[in-house]
Amino acid sequence: MTVSYPPSLPRHLVEKAVRAAFEEDLGQAGDITSQATIAPDATAVARINARTGGVICGIECALAAFAMIGPGLEVEVLAGDGSVVDAGAGVMEVRGNARALLAAERTALNFLTHLSGIATLxxxxxxxxxxxxxxxxxxxxxxxxxxxxxxxxxxCGGGRNHRFGLDDAILIKDNHIAVAGGVGAAIAAARAFAGHLVAIEVEVDTLLQLEEALAAQANAILLDNMDDDTLAQAVAIAAGRASLEASGNVTLDRVAAIARTGVDYISTSRITAAADPLDLGLDITIA
Incomplete structure (x- = not known):
């Protein structure tokens, strides 16, 4: 039985992102609206609720926001990252100093709604x-x-990560191929350069290029903007000799058909670049 551990985020990345958000939102004077209208010692209880159902993500960012804003806030997590919640479900409860709570509200919600939207899609x-x-x-x-x-x-939404940047894997794309002089030449040059732990993937547009990539022993091959029939042919040609990744025009309506072709991976920018924020709101009462 394979053990599957839940995803996690390094603490320093969370704090760096939240600190940048506070610097942008609070500026040099802080929340002047709350300072002008709320007594320094006023307290409140707030609850973050899901107004639509979805997958929760961003709890660590919200916790960091409420902790970083200053002392005096107690937080109870009602739904952790990766949890599926229905509309109306509680996600988090916060109690304590009202000024601090309101100053951190938007930063916490921005991370929660944005990341939960990605996880949900x-x-x-x-x-x-x-x-x-x-x-x-x-x-x-x-x-x-x-x-x-x-x-x-x-x-948190059940997907997997492609490379994080240009420095952790080699992905030879069409422009690299054009300059390098062909699929085989590009892969050979990459293999001569790369360390033994660096994977080499190459993007191909045609079945002929696929054959070249297989002959050059690429670790993975990205099948770019191929229709479903061509993807199925590519799977048959590769016959397990390399991992195959389908990419391009991967819509929610089409993704099931792409999966049925037998490819190993399906990559899409839509899940990060086109996800709508999950509708979460903070409802406050006087303590």
Whole structure:
């Protein structure tokens, strides 16, 4: 039996993202609206609720926001990252100093709604492929500065991560091939350069290029913008000699058909770049 551990985020990345968000939102004077209208010692109880159902992600960011804003806030997590919640379900309860609570509200919600939206859309893609061998993967099309968080959200939604950057795997794309002089030449040059632990993937547009990539022993081959029949042919030609990744025009309506072709991975930027925020709201009462 294979053990599957839940995804996690390094603490320093969470704190860095939250600190940047506070610097942007609070500026040099802080929350002047709360300072002007609320007594310094006023307290309140707030509850973050899901207004639509989905997959929760971003709890660590919200916790960091409420902790970093200052002392005096107690937080209870009602639904952890990766949890599926229905509309109306509670996600988090916060109690304590009202000024601090309101100053951290938007930062906490921004992370929660954005990352939960990614996790929720990813889960929808994963659900469409559950009867296949294919895994849903993200791409490098992420919000600058938030890549690690958004890729974490993909994992919370049941997806997998592609490379994190240009430095952790070699992906030879069409422009590299054009300059290098062909698929085989590009792979040979990459293999001569790469360390033994660096995977080499190459993007191909045609079955002829696929044959070249297989002959050059690429570790993985990205099948770019191929229709379903061509993808199925590619799977038959490869016959397990390399991992195959389908990419391009991967819509929610089409992804199940792509998975049925037998590819190993399906990558799409839609789950990070086009996910709608999950509708979460903070409802406050006077303590």
């Amino acid at each position: 990813t889960r929808r893609y994963v659900d469409q492929t559950e009867d296949s061998r294919a895994h849903i993967c993200c791409t490098r099309k992420t919000t600058p500065g938030l890549r690690a968080l958004e890729k974490y959200a993909v994992r």
